[in-house]
Amino acid sequence: MYVFLCEDSIDGIFTGIYDAWASGYGHANVALSARPLENYALFDEYIPVATSAEKSAKVARTLQARLGAEIYQELCQAASASERHAGKRDAMDKADALYKTVVLALSLKNGRNVLHYLGEPCVSRVFQLSRSAWNETHHLMGFLRFRELKSGLLFAQIRPRHHVLPLLGAHFSDRLPQENFLICDAGRRQALLHPAGQGFFLTDAKDLDLEAADRLSQQEEAYQSLWRGFVQDIVIKERLNTKLQDQNLPQRFRPDMTEFCSYDASTHQKFPDPQ
C-alpha cells in the first residue's frame, strides 16, 4: 500500500488526491492520510505530499465541472471538518474517505448522485464530516456576535471546532454587503475580512491588534445592554428550563456571545455573566 501523507486543509487534501491519482499505482493500492502518523505499518510505503495551489485548483475545477457545485460544496465542507469532533477515533481517515468518494463519483455514470450512496463506507464518512462542519456553521450563523468598533468596523470572535470561516464568509458577505466586518477564528489565528461592497478574503490573524477590538463605538454599549435586557425579558418564567437552553445553545459558544457576557467599560475586561 502506498500512503500519501497530506496536510490537513482543503488544498492539502486536494493536492493529495491529485498526486495519488497521478501516481499510477492503481486506486486499490493507494491510501491518503491527513492525520499525524502514529506508527508505520511494515509493508506500506509513505509518500509526503507537498501542498500545491495549482494542483488543488485543478482538482477543484474537475470536481465542479463533473459533479456540480452542490457536491463540490459538500466535499469542501467535509475537508474543513475537524476529525476529532466528527465520529469515533477509529473512523476512516478524512483524506482517504474524500479520495475514495471522488474515485467512486468519477466512475459513476451520474457522479452527482454519489453522496446518496450511504451504504459505501467512504461516502458515509464524508457525509458525517460534512454534516458536522455544516451544523457548526449553521449554529454560528446565528450565535456569532458583531460589535461595532470606534472605526465603524464590525468585529466578531469565534472559536469553532471546524474550519468554518470560509463557509461563514459567503453567508455574511451576502447579508451585510455594505459593512466592513472582520471575523476572527481565535483558535486557528485566522481572520476573515470583508471590506464594504467587495468580496471577502482570509488572512493570518497572528498580527491582529486585539486591543483595538476593545475600543468600542459610542453607541455600542447601549445596544449591547438593550440586547441583554431583551434576552432576559423574553423568558417565560413559568417555563424556565435551563437544561433545554443548554441543549439548544451549547455552553462552548457562550463566552463570545454578547448576552452571556457583561462588559465592564472601566477596565475593558469581559467577564462571564453570573446569571
Added chain:
Amino acid sequence: MPALQMQMSLSEKLQILSDAAKYDVACTSSGVDRSGGSSGMGNCAAPGICHSFSADGRCISLLKILFTNECIFNCAYCLNNCDSDVRRAAFTPDEVCTLTMEFYRRNYIEGLFLSSGILISPNHTMGLICETIRKLRVVHHFNGYIHVKAIPGADPCLVEQAGFLADRMSVNLELPTADGLRQLAPCKSRGTILKPMRLIQNRISDNKQELIERKGGQSFVPAGQSTQMIVGATPENDYQVMSVAEGLYRKFGLKRVFYSAFVNVNGNPRLPALPGGPPLLREHRLYQVDWLLRYYHFEVSEILSEERPDLNVFLDPKCDWALRHLEFFPVEINKASYQTLLRVPGIGYKSAERIVKARRRDRLSFHDLKKIGVVLKRALYFITCSGKMMYPTKLDENYICENLMRDKTQIPREIREAGYRQISFFDRDLCSDFRLSDAQILPPGQRIAAL
C-alpha cells in the same frame, strides 16, 4: 398619548413591549430563501436561523415586540387586556426601525416580529404596523425577515399592503373552538379571525399566479401564514385541537400552526389555575402530531377519534399508532416504499429519504441505518434488513410497548426534569414495572390483537 409615556426611555419601552409579546410562540424565521443583493442589508435562509436561546429554552430568532400594549379589547387570557393594570408603552415607527437595523447588523436577530395591542381601532393599529415596515423596507433597505400580525377587524386594504412588505403574516386563532373564543375573548369572533386569514390565503395564491405570468413582480407573504392556539385554557380535547389544525392546513393553506401551553398570567378567575404549571407535555405531544401531519402523510383520524379523543402521554403518537397497527410490520428496509418507511417509529423523513437513495446501490444493514440517522432503539421492533430482525423480538403489542416505555426519551428529558408535579408523577410510573393493561392507556375496545 399621555405625556408621561413620551418620556419613557427606549430601554424601558423595549422591556415593556418585549415582555408583552413573549407569549406569542411563533419565532421562526423559516420559509423563504432570498439573497442579499449589493445594496441594503439582509438576506433570508429557508431553514431559518436561531440566534439565541432564552432561559426557558425557546429559540430567539426575531426581535419579537408589540408596537404598543395599549388595547381596547378585554381577552381574559391576555396580560394586556384593557382591564388589567400594567404599564403601557408604545414605540414610534422610527424606534422600531432603529432597533431592528442595529440589532440585525450585530447579528443578534434574523429580523422583526411585530405584533400589537389594539390602539384606538384595528385600522389605526394596522396602519401603524404598515407604516413601520414600509419604512424598514423602503427607507432602511432592510432585506431580512419580517413577520407581522394581521389585526382582526382591520381593513382588507391595510392587510394587503402589509402582505407585500412582510415575509410571513399571522392571525392568531387563540382558542380552538368558537365557544372558547366567546367565553374568553368576547371582542374577537371566529369571523373576524378567519376573514383576514382567508384574505391572506387568497392573495398568496393569486400572487403565485401573477408571478408565474410576469417575472419580477412583488411577492406576497412569501413565507406563508401561521397561527397559534392556546392549549389548556378551555376544555377542548386533543382531537378537537388537531382537527382544527388539520382544517387550517388543508382549507386555509397555512404554513404552520403553533400550540401554546396556557400560562395563567393574570390570575383571572375565569381561567384554570393549573397548579402543576403549563401543560408542557401535552403541548409537546400536539407538536408531534403536527409533524406527523405535515411531514409524515398522517391524518388526524388515524391518530385520534371521538372515542379516543386524547393523546397517549406515555408514548409519542407515532409509536402509539404503530403499536395499534402491528399488521403493517415488520417493514423490510431494502424494499419498503418511502411512504411505508415514514410510518416506522425511529425513522424520520430525512432518514427515510436517505434510505431510499442509498439502497439503490447497496443493501443496507442495521449498521448503515445507524449511520444514516435511524433511531434503532425505537425502530428495531418494526423493521428487517434483508429479511432479518436486529434481535430476536416478538411482534407483540404488550412486549414492544413495555420495551419502548423503558426508553426514557419517550418523554423528553427537558420536560421530564422540568420539575412539574404532573411529570414526576409520570416518571414514577415509568420506573415501576409497567404493564400496558394496568395503565389503561388504551380503552380495551381500541386494542388490535397482535399478529
